[in-house]
Amino acid sequence: MKLTILSLVALLGSVSSFNTAFVSRRASSTALDAKIAVFGASGLTGQEVVYQALKNGDEVVGLTRNPQNLVTPKGSGGASEGQPIKDDKLMMIGGSVTSKADVDKVFAEGVDSCVIALGGKTKDVGETMLTDGTGVILDAMKENGVKRVAVITSIGAGNSKDQAPFFFKVLMATVMKNIFNDKNNQEELVSKSGLEYCIVRPGGLTVEPPAGVINVIDGEAGSIPRADVAQFCLDAVTVEDFPYIGKTPCISSTGGTSWVKDRSGKARGEM
Numbered sequence: 001m002k003l004t005i006l007s008l009v010a011l012l013g014s015v016s017s018f019n020t021a022f023v024s025r026r027a028s029s030t031a032l033d034a035k036i037a038v039f040g041a042s043g044l045t046g047q048e049v050v051y052q053a054l055k056n057g058d059e060v061v062g063l064t065r066n067p068q069n070l071v072t073p074k075g076s077g078g079a080s081e082g083q084p085i086k087d088d089k090l091m092m093i094g095g096s097v098t099s100k101a102d103v104d105k106v107f108a109e110g111v112d113s114c115v116i117a118l119g120g121k122t123k124d125v126g127e128t129m130l131t132d133g134t135g136v137i138l139d140a141m142k143e144n145g146v147k148r149v150a151v152i153t154s155i156g157a158g159n160s161k162d163q164a165p166f167f168f169k170v171l172m173a174t175v176m177k178n179i180f181n182d183k184n185n186q187e188e189l190v191s192k193s194g195l196e197y198c199i200v201r202p203g204g205l206t207v208e209p210p211a212g213v214i215n216v217i218d219g220e221a222g223s224i225p226r227a228d229v230a231q232f233c234l235d236a237v238t239v240e241d242f243p244y245i246g247k248t249p250c251i252s253s254t255g256g257t258s259w260v261k262d263r264s265g266k267a268r269g270e271m
Helices: 002-010 043-053 075-080 100-107 130-145 157-165 166-173 177-191 226-238
Strands: 019-022 037-038 059-065 089-093 114-117 149-151 198-203 204-206 214-217 224-226 250-252
Touching: 002 019, 019 075, 037 043, 037 226, 043 059, 043 075, 043 166, 043 226, 043 250, 059 100, 075 226, 100 130, 114 130, 130 149, 130 166, 130 177, 149 177, 149 226, 157 198, 166 177, 177 198, 198 226, 214 226, 224 226, 224 250, 226 250
Parallel strands: 037 059, 037 114, 059 089, 114 149, 149 198, 198 250, 204 224
Antiparallel strands: 019 214, 214 250
16 A cells, blocks of 8 residues: 555656745854754754754753653764764753653753653553643743743644645545644644744655755745755754744745655664
8 A cells, every 4th residue: 555655656757836045044044052952852853953953052951751762863973873872961851741740850941942842652652742741841941931942743734734645645544643643732732832932744755855945935845954944943943033933834945746654664764
């Protein structure tokens, strides 16, 4: 069935969309203080956020169930791919986002902003982890006076359903129904939080090197390297006049190209 879907998608070709090229403005804009909390720090996108933030000279406090899984990402890491990330500006905390005590440990370090890059299979993390964990984080932000947050969800979440390719919509309504219920509830929490949020909805995620192209799209989404998603999120929490605060941008590197959820080992950085 998977091969059939991929074959049919290949025949669809590209679909017109309205794109706005996003250019990082950090170097030329007023930067906010940058001690960044990364939730889901050892996930494939979380690793990119941590790695790039450290390269930018920021401090990072990461929370993950498995700190030992944090390694240099394939996309941005180059020859260092897979090596443990060690930096004096990095603190990793083992714990769960659904535990207030664990989340409080992160904020005790005096963070300035947050990137929420939660993920995992529903059978492993539960059907409401995204919503429950995000709720704990948002409450802690308010308690500690932290205002800026970037939250990574997915194309197809919220009001972006029509921006997902047809076959991805089929998955959303069937095998991915529970995870999208959780993503939708997560987004609703964030949008009603009163915080300075950016809900980031990427297209099909890859572990390729950064393309350097980030399109904010109104039409059907294409694919995007996790490295570029990380850059967008870091701008969202460090650029004072970031243009997508309070918004839900859909981003991809190749706007208008049909895609399906790539469940292959290659998409997860496996050989």
